Amino acid sequence: MSFKLLKTSKKSRARTGILTTAHGAIRTPFFMPIATKGAVKGLEAHEVADLGAEIILSNTYHLYLQPGLSVLKKYGGVRNFMKATLPILTDSGGFQIFSLSKLRLVDEHGVTFRSHIDGSKHRLTPKKAIAIQAALGSDIMMVLDYFPGYPATEKQTAEAVRLTTAWAKQCFEYKKVLSKKYTAVRKQMLFGIVQGSTFRELRKRSASELTALPFNGYAIGGLAVGEPAAEMYKVLDHTVPLLPTDKPRYLMGVGYPEQIVEAVKRGIDMFDCVIPTREGRHGRLFVWKRKDKNPLALALSHPRKLPLGKGEGEGVRTFYDTLNIRNSEFRSDTRPVDPSCDCQLCKNYSRAFLYQMFKTEDWLGPRLATIHNLRFYLVLMERVRSGIR
Template sequence: MSFEVIQRDKNTRARLGRLKTFHGEVSTPVFMPVGTQGAVKTLSPEEVEEVGAEIILSNTYHLFLRPGQEIIKKGGGLHRFIGWNKPILTDSGGYQVFSLARLRKIEEDGIYFNSHIDGSQYFFTPEIVMEVQKALGSDIIMPLDICLGYGASYWETKEALEITLRWLKRSIDYKENSNMETQLLFGIIQGGFYRELRKEAVERMLDMELPGFALGGISVGEPKDKMYEITDYTVSLLPEEKPRYLMGVGAPEDLVIGVSMGIDMFDCVLPTRLARHGVFYTKTGRRNIKNAQYKEDFSPLEEDCDCYTCRRFTKAYIRHLFLQHETFSYRLLTIHNLRFLFRLMENIRRSIREGRLEEFKKEFLTQYLANDRENRLEKEEVWNKLLI
């Protein structure tokens, strides 16, 4: 298992890379679809692969609650259990405990939390989270961490960072004493939106010889400009030879901007969640299939899209299905949204190879965001800065 930088962009931190895992290679920069329960919602593994996925993400918290790691282990591990033969990344569940648990209590040893399903109480320790991911057999694993929302105080954030770093050390120790040689343990960089804490996190983690770094505690309610600012700063501190993973971020504009900042890996539920609400991506922004203008629109969702949905069906048909609550419409929109992002990543990688990422970035952002009020960056000065 290794990571190799193949080519660097001359004008930004963007780079092309190759991440080798036990279940195959991944070309970076890469977007990872989220299969929370072991499935990308509404799609089969074959459909996920067909739209362009090289790696998917699953959720340790949800799989721990149901069906439980013992059942998955008996089923031959997560890959065999869900029928996916390519790489899998599993997160630690720290964010889900933060966002879903009705009650959580953080102690030095771990986190007490109540299940969002039935309220039953559980206790996560760094060792338990590693044990669960060992049973899952995922290729890239994450340590238990403490994720705070935007607006947390400096001292609250510092305390959370200290515990997160101690838990990371315990996770490393567990992995070194277990049969987990085929699994890559990334460190999660916390520190909220305080530069000095992010710097401290990176500096202390550099001594731990980790194979990769994940940026956590981002996209937790902050304005876009804050997200970009702390991402750019944190990446500037990281070593060139290790992969960088921006957790939970995956809007089209964020992919383009994040790659230019030096991010190699992304994941997000957004494309599949939007599809189930009737929203689909186009080069000129997001659109909603429920709009009356599509009632007699017999064109595809996007004219030059090569996905199954656009090759076979029209907006009018998909709108009809969606308004009748036919689940086929969710599948069709999901296929399109994921293919849109994978085509975007292909274009990003091509522009890096050809030395024109900045040109591509300006063209894409101008076209995608200019007429999209929902996605418009909050501050005009941020918009202008990103296009420089």
């Protein structure tokens, strides 16, 4: 398991590399489709791979609650359960506990929470987070971190940074213990997570404390949670340079296409987000608007043309557009959703057909739209990688 840096841009911090895991090598920068509960909604694992994905993400919190470890252990982990061949990254579940569970109690050693499904009481500690992910058999594990929410005061964020560091140390040490016992755990990577919200000094402290431990990679968490996109970019500008150049950098939960491009420009290697699949299920599709320029090259040559974020009214989308297939204007539109796209939807069906599927609430509509949006995101990453010079 290793990360090899191949090329760094002469115009920005963008870079390409190869992240080698126990179940395959992945070209960076890359996007991870989200199979939260064991599947990308509506798709089989092999279909996600056929779209060009090289890694997928599943979530510890959701899999732990349902179907539960007793079921997953019968399959030898989540890989066999979902029939996946690609590498898998599992989030520790910390974000979901703090965002989904209304009843929770945080202390020095972990968090006690109630399931958002049935209200049952559970306890998650750093050691347990590692033990669960070891049982899941993911290629990349994440430490248990403390997300303080947004907005959060500086005092609240400082406490989150303190606990995140303490828990990260416990995760690191317990993985070492398990690695001595189990070869499979030895092959799993473990990433630390930098917290600190939008407070520069707290981000600096978190990065310093976490990089003191030799994790396999480092994530930046607690962003894309409601803060203005401009603030997110500022955090990246002063946090990314604090992370080791020889380790992969993961921006968790991001994002819209323009946000991914801006983050790559700032040196981020890994992304995940529900946007392409969630938007697809609601009939909102991404289409290429500019085919003559690479999105990254466009961002570098005309930085102000990329929007700061959805709904902020700043900038213009220069390389893509969106359409809502539910709109009646598409009822008799015989064109493909995107003539330049090679996905199953665009090669075989018209906008009118997709409109009909959504209008009649046939599940084929959300499924085809999901396929299209994922293909858009994966092609976006291909174009971004090719544009790093």
